Amino acid sequence: DPTSFQMSLSPSLYEAELTITQTYRLRPTEQMITLQHTSVFRQGRNRWLYAPPRPSFWGEERQISGAYLTTFYPTRDETEALALHEFVDRYVAIYCEQTNGRCSDSLNLTLRLETDPSTLPDIFNIYLATFWTTTRYQSIELPTLSLVGLPTDEASREALFGHYAAYVLAGINRRLVIDGRLGQEPFDRVLFNQQLAALGLPTYLPQEPVTILNTADVPMFETLGEYESLWSVASLPLEESYSLRAAQLVTFLQSVAPETDPLAIQRRLAAGSFTRWLEEVTGQTRPELERMWLRYMLEQDPAQTPLDTSQLPDQLIKLLCTVGDRTALVTYSPHKDRWQPAQTLAPTSRFDHIFHALPDDQGYMLETRPHTDSDLWSMMLVRSAVDQIIFQPDTHPQPLSYAGLAHPNGRDLLLQTNNEAFGFTEFRLLDLENCDKDSCELSPLDGLPVWSPTGEQVILVGFDGLHLSTAVDSEQQRIGRGYAPFWVDENTYGFLRTTRPGTQSGVLAAEVDMVLGELDTGKKVVRTAGQLLAQLPAPALPSFQIQLATASPAQGMVYLVGHTLETNAYHLLAYDPQTETTAVRYTFDHPPAQPSFSPNSRWLSLTTLPKSNQSDNSFITLHLIDLRRDRAYQWTISLPPEIDPSTWQPDWSADSRWLVLNGREYLHLVQPTIGREWRTIHDYESCHSAQWLTP
Incomplete structure (x- = not known):
């Protein structure tokens, strides 16, 4: 009025x-x-x-x-x-x-x-x-x-x-x-708006802190390259989202080069390329800016709250990183948020390196694999600065590799080697308590061992089927032909077997059954996928083809992963052998792999490849299921190129409260009990194989 x-x-x-x-x-x-x-x-x-x-x-x-x-x-x-x-x-x-x-x-x-x-x-x-x-x-x-x-x-x-x-x-x-330049309109608007603000004249875009620019609707891009379309595409419409995106990048450049005024940045928009503009404005190279952008983006993330170091285990994290043309063993201290000096290893052009923490986190295995036969392999067992044993061709003609598995007693490590004459994998046990300063005793195995919870029983996976033994060097009893054996408890074991061709919704598919056996009675029970479905509460799944199986002796439960063709979905079923009941615990959109348990058996983890990224294998999603509270969490990270996503697993701290996930650019510390994640950025070209170690 x-x-x-x-x-x-x-x-x-x-x-x-x-x-x-x-x-x-x-x-x-x-x-x-x-x-x-x-x-x-x-x-x-x-x-x-x-x-x-x-x-x-x-x-x-x-x-x-x-x-x-x-x-x-x-x-x-x-x-x-x-x-x-x-x-x-x-x-x-x-x-x-x-x-x-x-x-x-x-x-x-x-x-x-x-x-x-x-x-x-x-x-x-x-x-x-x-x-x-x-x-x-x-x-x-x-x-x-x-x-x-x-x-x-x-x-x-x-x-x-x-x-x-x-x-x-x-x-x-x-x-x-x-002056007739085409493209870069969102940046022109943002930079001229800043010039008006400096003159005390009215502005036409909100002059907000960068935390406001990083909104849920217009989040900051993961890489600088994703902003290039704003720079190169001409005649973009006057949409606020474009201006917000441009403001995100401009504010970052001004944090790198605070002495450069908006008019000078705008003038340099006439550079011949997006990369040249970034480098002229900041005086930094594009790779340096990409790394600085990650750190800057992390600082602006409102979800990145300070880490309560009192909750962390008394452990360090070791990982392999690329430094120039070499691999280096790097140590990170979460308590101090500090990267310690790296131990330089062999050139990346000639060797690959594999790193595993020992089961008790009291040491590690470091393997060096040559690209050609002209270089020599090695495997180093490190339990302290002075307790190191190196395995080399002069004592072991065939290259040895740590399989990442150990006997429940924690002292016997499973090694593997390729038998080139016959073309199959052989297994050895390394007894940590039977080592001198130069070597350790290795015991041959007749197959891949799957130990019972106490380690007193073992199932050996061999060419002619599955064999049961009370000790790896005692008489063996063949229990059938199958795969993926597991132990429900000290008396009950199980495995999967392919029986006969069948159909699922008109599609030819192999029938896979689960076999459960008891040591004391010698009894075996077969559970088909149809029987498992019949035990589900209504509405039941239309079909289920078993693909993976594992068991948790702590819960006495069997966990089965399978595919429902009609809905193209994958499900995790929990089967209780005592009550013979089945329940659906989790559903996946993509094929899951690598089921494994935390050291305290509370958490079951599985991995999937997001469909949009299955072509380049650069991303992986970790699904973490709390078996105690029946809750599920998931994290998607960008994997380093050195990692095979089909075999990747996270590493648990000794107290089973923390996970370390090694992404391409970040080190992710996850506390699953509260569903929180903290990220830290390393300054190396690439890092992988992060493991918890007790100093």
Whole structure:
């Protein structure tokens, strides 16, 4: 509603002028201004009609010239027009000085204050600002002040004049800085907006902290390369999301090079490429900037709260990293958030390295694998700085590799080697308590061992089936042909077997059954997929093809992973051998792999490859199921190129409370009991194989 109004009638009573004083809120600054409007009405046949003013209302056109600006205005607005001219000319002079001489001495800018109402929308849209160029002068047209409203106080005058000045400077910026350049419009808007803010003129984008720029709707991109489309694509629409994206990147560049002003950054947009622009603005190389961006993005993440180090285990994290052309063994201290000096290893061009912590986290295995036969392999067992044993070809002709498995007693490690003569894998046991300073005793095995919970029983997986033994060197009993053996408890074992071809929804598929056996009775029970489905509460799954199996002696449960063809979904079933009941515990969209338990058996982890990333294997999703509380969590990380996602597993701390996930750029510390994740960035080209170790 108007705050006041006045009305005057012509002597003929045919025409009336209504002067209204109105308060407005200017956006985006939200500043309140008061303007006075004069409207003309004329009598119609039945009522008063709003009408355009007569030419005499405006008076003749006049002009005034300044250092850079010539202003044409109607006589009616002379008082305010002269003040506006002085205001705008002063800011043009300031801006021309900032352009370091780009405004030539002969620059003649013309501001025409027009009485045509069609010019009204322009004043609040500086992105349309451009000078109409003739052979003699450059002209810009804006509505005269009476069309917009005459300011009634100094604060309103300053605010309104600021919009005129901003529009004129936008035209200068477009002509002298952008100068016909195509593309980069979102960056031009952000950077010119910052220039206006520095001059104290009205801005047209929100001047928010960078934490506001990183919103749920417009989150920061993971890499700088994802911003390149904003730089290279011409004529992007005036959408706020594009400006927010550009502001995210500009704010980052200004944090790297705080001495560089917005105008200088905008000028460099004329660089030949996105990478060249980044490097010219910051003085850093593109790879350096990518790493700095990751650290910067992590600092702006509102979910990245400080880590409570008192909750961390008294352990360190070791991992393999690439340093130049070599691999290095690096140590990270979570308590101090500190990366310790690296131990340099062999060149990456000639060797691959494999790193495993020992089962008790009291040492590690470090394997060196040559790319060609001209170099020698080695495997080093490290239990302390002075307790190191190296396995080499002079004592072991065939390369040895630690399988990452151990006897439940923790002292017998499972090693494997390739029998090149017969083309199969052989297994050895390394007894940690039967080592001298130079070597350890190795015992051959007849197959891959799967130990019972106490280790007193073992199932050996061999070429001719599965064999049961009370000790690896005692007489063996064949229990059948199958795969994926497991132990439910010390008396009950199980495995999977392929029986006969079958159909699932009309598709030919092999039938897979689960076999459960008891040592004390010798009894074996077969559970088909159909029987497992029949034990599910309604509504049951339409079908189920068993693919993976594992068991948790702590819960006495069997966990089966399988596929339902009708829904193209994958399910985790929990089977209780005591009650012979089945329940669906989890559903996956993609094929899961690598089921494993935490040291305390509370957590079951599985991995999947997101469908959109299965082609490059760069991402993997970890599914973590709390078997105690029947809850599930998941994390998706970018894997280092050295890691095979089909065999990747996370590493648990000794207390089973923390996971370390080694992503391509980050080290992820996960506390699954509260579903929280902390990330830290390393300064190496690439890192992998992060493991907890007890110092």
